[in-house]
Amino acid sequence: MIEFKDVTKTFQAKQGPVHAVQDVNLKIEDGHIYGIVGYSGAGKSTLVRMLNGLETPTSGSVNIDGVEISALSGAPLREQRHKIGMIFQHFNLLWSRTVLQNIMFPLEIAGQSKAEAEKKAHHLAELVGLSGRETAYPSELSGGQKQRVGIARALANDPQILLSDEATSALDPQTTDEVLDLLLSINQKLHLTIVLITHEMHVIRKIADHVAVMESGKIVEQGPVLDVFKRPQQAVTKRFVNEEVTPSLNETTVVVDQLLEKYPNGTIVRLTFHGDQAQLPIVSEMLKQFPLDLNIIEGGIHQTQEGAIGSLYVQLTGDRAKIDGALGYLEKMRVETEVLTRE
Ligand SMILES: Nc1ncnc2c1ncn2[C@@H]1O[C@H](COP(=O)(O)OP(=O)(O)O)[C@@H](O)[C@H]1O
Numbered sequence: 434m435i436e437f438k439d440v441t442k443t444f445q446a447k448q449g450p451v452h453a454v455q456d457v458n459l460k461i462e463d464g465h466i467y468g469i470v471g472y473s474g475a476g477k478s479t480l481v482r483m484l485n486g487l488e489t490p491t492s493g494s495v496n497i498d499g500v501e502i503s504a505l506s507g508a509p510l511r512e513q514r515h516k517i518g519m520i521f522q523h524f525n526l527l528w529s530r531t532v533l534q535n536i537m538f539p540l541e542i543a544g545q546s547k548a549e550a551e552k553k554a555h556h557l558a559e560l561v562g563l564s565g566r567e568t569a570y571p572s573e574l575s576g577g578q579k580q581r582v583g584i585a586r587a588l589a590n591d592p593q594i595l596l597s598d599e600a601t602s603a604l605d606p607q608t609t610d611e612v613l614d615l616l617l618s619i620n621q622k623l624h625l626t627i628v629l630i631t632h633e634m635h636v637i638r639k640i641a642d643h644v645a646v647m648e649s650g651k652i653v654e655q656g657p658v659l660d661v662f663k664r665p666q667q668a669v670t671k672r673f674v675n676e677e678v679t680p681s682l683n684e685t686t687v688v689v690d691q692l693l694e695k696y697p698n699g700t701i702v703r704l705t706f707h708g709d710q711a712q713l714p715i716v717s718e719m720l721k722q723f724p725l726d727l728n729i730i731e732g733g734i735h736q737t738q739e740g741a742i743g744s745l746y747v748q749l750t751g752d753r754a755k756i757d758g759a760l761g762y763l764e765k766m767r768v769e770t771e772v773l774t775r776e
C-alpha cells in the first residue's frame with residue numbers, strides 16, 4: 434500500500450516559495466488503478482515524484498508497504514526504486530538503441546547477464562504487443578509503439594507499482610485508448626498498482642477505479658471513480674466531469690438558451706443515470722404517471738470500470754405540481770436530478 438501522510442512540498446524559487454504540494458493525505462491500495470487528475474501546475478508530477486524519491490517532501494512522509502521512502506537515500510533508495518516503474522509523456526527512450534536494447538537497459542543496469550536480459554526483453558516485447566519490432570529503432574515507431582517500449586522498459590525489473598505521468602498526452606485519441614487498454618490488461622495480468630496522472634478525465638473514466646482531484650497543490654476530492662462522476666462536489670471536479678460526460682456543453686448551453694426562448698415556462702433538468710438503470714423506460718414511466726411535454730436536449734452514455742454512466746438533458750413543460758411529481762418519481766428511482774432552470 435502507498436501512503437502519503439500530511440505531505441507538503443515547497444520549492445524555493447527566485448520569485449519566492451512555490452507551494453507545489455500541500456497537506457496531502459492519500460492511501461492507494463495494492464492492485465488499484467488510481468487516477469490523479471488536475472490542470473497543469475496542480476502539483477501532480479511533484480506528488481508522484483516523491484514516490485520514487487525524485488523529490489523529497491518538505492514535511493510529512495511517503496510510505497510504500499510501511500517503508501518510509503522519503504527517509505531513504507543511497508543504496509536503500511535505489512533498491513526501493515526497483516519496485517517502481519515509470520512512463521512519461523515523451524517516452525524518454527534511448528534513440529540510438531533498438532526496441533530490444535531499450536527494454537534491456539534497466540536489466541543491464543541491475544546487473545543481469547546479456548542472455549538473461551535478452552530473454553526477458555523478448556518476453557516483455559511480446560507482452561506489450563511489439564513482437565516482430567524488436568530490432569526497430571525508436572525513430573521508426575509510431576507514438577503508440579514508442580509508449581509500448583516505454584511500458585515494457587518500465588516493467589523490466591518486475592515492479593509492484595507503475596507510475597504513469599501523462600503517458601497518453603502526446604497520443605491521438607485512438608492510440609490513447611489502445612495504450613490505456615494495454616495498461617488495464619497489465620494491471621490485471623501482473624496485479625501491479627498503477628498511479629495514473631492526467632489532465633484528461635477520459636483517461637480516468639476509461640481505466641481508473643479511484644481518483645483524486647488536485648488543485649493548487651491540494652487534493653480537493655477523492656473516491657471511487659463512479660461516485661466522483663455521479664456526484665462531483667468541487668467546482669474543479671464538476672468542470673472535469675462535465676467536459677467528459679457532455680463534451681458539447683457549450684452547444685448544450687446554446688440549445689438550452691434557444692429552448693428557453695421558445696418555451697420560457699419550461700423546467701430544464703439534467704438527469705444522471707448509472708449502473709443498470711435503463712434511461713428510456715424510467716422516463717416513459719414517469720411521463721405515464723405525470724403527463725408532461727418533454728423535449729430531449731442532449732444525452733450521452735459512457736462506460737467506466739464500474740459500470741455505465743449517462744446523462745440526459747430534458748425540458749419539461751406543464752403543470753407545476755406534475756413537474757414536482759415527476760422529479761419526485763425520478764428521485765424515487767434513484768436517478769440523480771439537477772434542475773438547471775425553472776420557470
Ligand atoms: N523544481 C522546481 N522548482 C520550482 N518550482 C517547481 C519545481 N517543480 C515544480 N514546480 C512548481 O510546482 C508547481 C506544481 O508543478 P507540477 O507538480 O509539475 O504540476 P503538474 O504536474 O500538476 O502540472 C508548479 O507551480 C511548478 O511550476
Ligand SMILES: [Mg+2]
Binds near residue numbers: 477479
Ligand atoms: Mg506534470
